[in-house]
Amino acid sequence: MTTVIDHTAEAVLDPAEIPKKSYLAEVVAATPGVSRLEMCIQCGTCGGSCPSAKDMDHSPRQIFAMIHAGMKDDVLASNTPWYCVSCYFCTSRCPQEIHITDVMYTLKRMAIKANLYDDHTAADLSKTFVNQVENNGRSFELGLATRHYLRHQPMRLVGSATFGLEMLSKGRLDLTPHKIDGLDQLKAILKKAKELDKVEV
């Protein structure tokens, strides 16, 4: 896949100077608060601190360079955000104080929309979880695991049956979901929030 690098989107140190239509600007705008992403100096502290970097297609540093270069499709096809475990080591060590973990969440949201990353395991886990929460108000681990394994790892469903039984026998798993009283209220809130975000979940 050949990628045309957008040379108008070089590293910039002043947020006011971020080219308005650049991919960088898009990522910054989709991240809450002040992400400081434009401040990246490519030092690599993030990748060096990342416990799952070795399994990533691109290190976090590379991903940020790609964002600056406008390589949107390559960024969204990368497994990198989906291998972020939210440990915040990069965030707390970044000398430029970039909210890296939050940027990874932004990239996950963008990747779901773009649908370029071919392994849907992680995205579907998140979506199934969200679905349980929207229908019950609480998470429902048995339902989550069953649906997730059925879709992605049916062989694991067999293997994890003993695991599930042990969780049940120890009183650590519910057979039925716990529904909150204010489920209609929660649904109304989430419906409005989705309209504001213009997302379909």
Added chain:
Amino acid sequence: MEKYLLYPGCAMERSASAYLDSTMAIRDDIAIEFEEVKDWNCCGATEYISVAQTPAHALIGRNLALASQQINGTNTLVAGCSACYLNLSKTDNYMLEDDKLSEQVNVALSAGGLNYQPGTLKIRHLLDIILNDVGLAAIREKVTRPLKQLRIAPYYGCMITRPDPNKHFRNAEYPQSLDKVMRALGAEVIDYPMKTHCCGGHMTQISESTAYEMIRGLLYGATQYKADVMVTLCPMCQLNLDAYQENVNKHFKTNFNIPILYFTQLMGLAFGHDAEELGIGKEFVSPGKALAKIGIEIPEDQASPKTKRKKDDPSLPMPAMPKDEEVI
């Protein structure tokens, strides 16, 4: 009696009920009163924010709005789960920092007749309350069964010391809060390099090899320094280290056998409570051998069975002799 609003979160309700039970068991000892947020909902863990932004914050916003309606003498909202704690405090902080987000969350909340003014609540983790409000002196005073000779590996995981938006914990990578609480109980606290490394979070469901390598590192670290038990403060960390320990052993052909308990369970034991009252017995890895060091016997039926015969075991089905010491 100091009063706090409590957000238990989904895990503490079920898979980590031992954490909630032990917290409730020790509340009188440490003179704490909890008022649970009425009809709270899930915080979204790390999943909702990966799918949609405003709904994720609105989901958390409902909890903040409900908690703020219950403000009566205290505006401190406590969470025991690290992910819940971080989610609640991040939404509060982002609403303070980002006017547009705050407005959108409140437009969404108004569809359910709710409202939340950011900054109204003080969001804190249970460990922070116990160390800084209860204090070490009050903890020491209540110890009737010192945890002498019990070697403890304090395990903090990620989300309380990082990113720590309100600077409740002083050090992102080498914190001391849990160490201090455990020392106050009379335990021998080991210093090991993995205490703030990641347990892998939800990775067990996405890429087992990635997750197991992270869990292996933690178990290896604690075992190298001869810990009897690892102490956690987060349901996800406990689940990954405890329930997946056998899978990790299979994956790497290792022989880890280290029990994982919540810090509130250790506090309860030191304060003289029964193991059962503290939810001990729900672990996959039995803490029997470790707790025997402080004179606590776990009934056999409560302890996890460790004698299951493996499917691919080529040996004859003969009763095995117990090994002297399991050496890693």
